[in-house]
Amino acid sequence: MSLGVIELGLALMTRWEPDAKGRLTKAAIELFAERGYDETTVSEIAERAGLTKRTFFRYFTDKREVLFSGAEQLAEVWVAGVAGAPAGAEPLAIVAAGFEPLAEIFEERLAFARLRAQIIAANPELMERELIKLQGLAGELKLALVARGVALDAALLAAQAGVTVFSVAFARWVQQDDPEAFRRLLAVSLEELREVVTPSR
């Protein structure tokens, strides 16, 4: 039996569900917002999405992951932006080269991002997880800067500063109603960071 046949067999056993991951994510976010994160079970999420628990576990290891599975894509897009930034800029500008592609992805997700932010803010355990994810993101950005020849400590400082700018802009974005404002808020927060660290004359 060739590998192709095995794969076909697996595909037939696994009923294909159109956008199962998206439906599960939407159902989970709705339930977390309605009933609270702690009170929501995986069974309820699957039921709301019209899918089985087994399907849920094909996409997520647990209900918490529904809120954090986007972190890999975020890191990937941002790191690619850093890798492709023009040469000669200061380290924070290299980090900020990822803002444009990030804004493009995020502007389709304001409603989701806002609900997610509210759910996380209401739960200390989720806030800790978010913090750890952001720290991991800063670590990846640091490595991307080092790969571009930035010295280790300078890379760490610039990566952390970039993640701080992103977090501040993100918090502002979910508190207003224009999905396309994220780009501008990133630029505003970046400028504000530069101002708060620059000695006044």
Next chain:
Amino acid sequence: MSLGVIELGLALMTRWEPDAKGRLTKAAIELFAERGYDETTVSEIAERAGLTKRTFFRYFTDKREVLFSGAEQLAEVWVAGVAGAPAGAEPLAIVAAGFEPLAEIFEERLAFARLRAQIIAANPELMERELIKLQGLAGELKLALVARGVALDAALLAAQAGVTVFSVAFARWVQQDDPEAFRRLLAVSLEELREVVTPSR
């Protein structure tokens, strides 16, 4: 029976141990470094310090707290530095006004700080706790800046930047041998942050 008499009674029941907290901390750090954090028990820490488990729990809620009980003092000293900074400086300079008193406290503790950093770096759970403590510190600094009239987002950006500078300087300090170098490393890291965020011409 007056409150004073009750207090006297409690003081008599509680045998006074000279610098029990310091002895327990020293014993814990030594054991964590020798055997590993996970492998060390509170009983062993108390025994090494020549004290009882009961005495241990008078000072710490668990063995993890031995590593993090200094965080309150750190925050207190730093926030006092921010509150007492001269007016008119940019927000990050106000945050950095806490560096001088911090350096004074820390320079007596290089050996401890180095062992502690190694123990924490070897244990993901402790690294998460450290991250959360630093985030709490940034939150306190932000409030101290807001109390001085700095706008909320600017305060958050400056507080986070200050904590990043502190962390980078701290990591450098425990990797070298001069206890008094912390002051200089804080200044160097601060300057470096300013450089990485300033647009190159």
